Amino acid sequence: MSLMSSLSRATLGGVGRALVPLALGVALVASTAWAQNATVRVRGTIERVEDGVYIVKSRDGAELKLKLAAGGGVVAVVPAKLADIKQGKYIGVTGMPMADGSQKAIGIHIFLDAQRGLAEGHQPWDREPNSTMTNANVEATVASAQGQVLTLKYKDGEKKIVVPDGTPIVAYAPGDASDMKPGAKIFVGGAKKLPDGTLETGRVAVSKGAAPPM
Numbered sequence: 538m539s540l541m542s543s544l545s546r547a548t549l550g551g552v553g554r555a556l557v558p559l560a561l562g563v564a565l566v567a568s569t570a571w572a573q574n575a576t577v578r579v580r581g582t583i584e585r586v587e588d589g590v591y592i593v594k595s596r597d598g599a600e601l602k603l604k605l606a607a608g609g610g611v612v613a614v615v616p617a618k619l620a621d622i623k624q625g626k627y628i629g630v631t632g633m634p635m636a637d638g639s640q641k642a643i644g645i646h647i648f649l650d651a652q653r654g655l656a657e658g659h660q661p662w663d664r665e666p667n668s669t670m671t672n673a674n675v676e677a678t679v680a681s682a683q684g685q686v687l688t689l690k691y692k693d694g695e696k697k698i699v700v701p702d703g704t705p706i707v708a709y710a711p712g713d714a715s716d717m718k719p720g721a722k723i724f725v726g727g728a729k730k731l732p733d734g735t736l737e738t739g740r741v742a743v744s745k746g747a748a749p750p751m
Contacts, residue, residue, distance in 0.1 A: 577736055578663060579603060579725035580749070583717060590735065591717060602735040603728065605714075609738060613712030613745035614724075617647050619685055619700060621708065622675060627653040629672045630689065630698050631664050631751050639686075639697035640669060644750025647708040648672075656726075657691050664751060671696050705750040709742070716743045724749035 581595040591603045605611075622628060627648045632640030643665065648655060655672065662670040673689035673696070680686075687698040717723075722744040728736040742749045 577725075577728040577730060579723065579728055579736060579738075580664075581723060583719050583721045583723060583743075585719055586717070591723075593723065603723075603725065603741075604735055604737055605741065606737050606739050609740060611712040611714060611716055612649075612740065612742050613710040613716055614646070614707045614742050614747050614749045615710045615745050616747040617645075617706045617708040619704075619706060621647060622678060622685075622687065622700075622706070624675050624677060626675045627655075627673070628675060628687075628689070629656075629670060629751060630687075630696075631662060632669050632671060632696075632698060633665065634667060634669060635699070639699055640671065642687075642698050642700045642704045643668065645700065645704060645706045646749070646751055647706070649709050649711075652709065658693060659691065659696055662751075670751070671698065705747070707747040707750060710745065712743060712745060716745055717741065721745075722748040724751055 579593060579595060579601060581593040581601065584592045584594050584600070586592070589604060593601045593603050595601055622645065627650075629646045629648065630640065630642050631644035632642050635641055657672050659669060659671045659673070662668045671689055671691070673691035675687055676690045676695065677688040678685060681699070683699045684701040685699075687700060689696050689698055724742040725736070725738045726740070728738040731737055
């Protein structure tokens with residue numbers, strides 16, 4: 538799972554497909570800078586929209602108010618499969634540590650090419666107790682009795698990832714505010730709490746056929 542990592546609504550609405558990867562790269566750099574001061578992760582479901590503010594029920598049942606920062610945007614989460622994870626892909630793996638030092642995947646997201654290098658590395662994560670997030674390049678993929686085994690390489694090292702059958706696998710795709718509708722599941726890697734309690738973020742990942750597994 539990672540980070541955290543904005544799609545410009547204006548860019549996605551008015552620029553041709555050929556410019557989308559460039560726009561994503563620029564927006565995501567801005568999103569990363571924003572996340573440096575962020576304090577809250579959000580996992581939940583949009584209940585309703587009130588005057589541009591999204592009312593979200595978090596996974597613990599709390600009702601949160603969320604809005605996009607100026608220049609912020611939306612990335613869609615779409616279904617993917619194990620066969621889409623090939624050597625050279627940049628992916629994020631939400632995992633659980635195993636006794637031999639490898640990680641068991643509990644969720645995988647495939648980044649867009651424009652997101653390559655975003656939040657690269659291996660770090661603690663908060664989806665489950667003791668969970669981790671590894672954002673890295675796929676160096677190799679081989680079959681084993683436990684499931685597919687991925688070798689992920691990042692700037693400071695590498696991790697072996699075991700992918701059991703049934704592991705949720707998704708990919709990022711360009712999205713926009715029209716995807717932010719009641720019933721959609723969202724993930725926010727970093728949001729700032731405003732004085733009135735509203736959470737403000739530079740980027741939201743929203744379900745579009747698949748729930749964010751990170």
